[in-house]
Amino acid sequence: MRELIITADGSHTLYVPEMDEHYHSINGAVQESLLIFIKYGFDTCTANPLNILEIGFGAGLNAFLTAMKSLEGNRRVHYTTVEKYPLPENITDSMNYHTYAGKGTREMFRLIHSSPWNSDVRICNNFTIRKIESDITICIPEGTYDLIYFDAFGPDKQPEMWSEDVFKRIAALTRENGIFVTYSAKGQVKRNLIGCGFNVSLLPGPPGKRQIIRADKKAN
Template sequence: MKRQLEITEDGSHTLYLPEMDEHFHSIHGAIQESMHVFIHQGLDRCPQQEINLLEVGFGTGLNAWLSLLHRQGKNIHYYSLEKYPLTVDEYSQLNYTQAHSPEQQALFLKMHQAVWNQPVLITEGFELTKLQTDLQTVDLSQLPKFDLIYFDAFAPSKQPELWTDEIFHKISAHCQAGARFTTYCAKGDVRRSLQKNGFAMQRLVGPPGKKQMLYGEKA
């Protein structure tokens, strides 16, 4: 599928898929959305020093890179699913690292250049395993149980097959008690499905341009 580079309102890049009429991030600000939904309402809420994290949708690598920058001494084992990885030309154009040091820029590129389907130590305390697969077919039993879920799939209207009871049961069954789940989506049927599958869910204030989001913890 063709992907077009676009600028969001906070100046950071996103990608647009014309075939799906869908953006990878909020048009109101890619970095703002990622920081609000996944860092502040996800990573920052995890009390553990050792975190097994599952991300649904590696995409541009923005969530992974921000997690590395804001891990505050935590050791993160980051597992990310992505069926259609970006090309070198695509990820090389992303502007997320422009205001950062050459060392931090190099870490972002290292994430994208890391081999698929095996763990790679990006820097001390941050190990990345990119899995070139999708959530429907991946065998989660081969991975450690998760402490944190970044659910960043395309919207339910675009990828309804990833927002089902079966999918949320699959994730919940491979989560530790107390695991955190965070997503930009705030739909009532998604909240109810997550509750049905063991997560105590609540609506929180969403990122700029979005009224609400969902956050939960596994009982």
């Protein structure tokens, strides 16, 4: 069961009662994603073309904001995202993220969600998405990546997603000097990343969160 919630910045998120967990911050879903994944991730990664791996497609907010960002320049983005539990169309059609991105973007958001799984789909000129319906604890996506968006449910809700074993899988897929961003700044998350070859920095978080993690893959 998923409940649609209005967050502090007016954008939607989803609440999962059985986990007592939200997909994005109740203090502002869009502003959280813009800061953590776009400002600290996309804007600081200079690779072109840019290969992104997202863990936790969820409501598609990060993918949508990244697609919109790709329209601002000439960088080609290939976006691979892993999600175990895709949302039904009646839920995604109710979400209001397009109202933060300008006229005509509702169809782009719908296309991101309606595109077939496990196939490359071109959403706009510079943005291609591949959605993988699976679990990162058992799935190893093909390719290597410049930027990792790690947006699974929290370590206290899904500890297996934040384990050193999972981070080792991700480290093996991350190019030298590649960037890893996530909303969690828990000590164990930091230690697991360091143990897998990342240099970890703590950066100021969005409203309601003091710090977040941005990590860089060490060069061999």
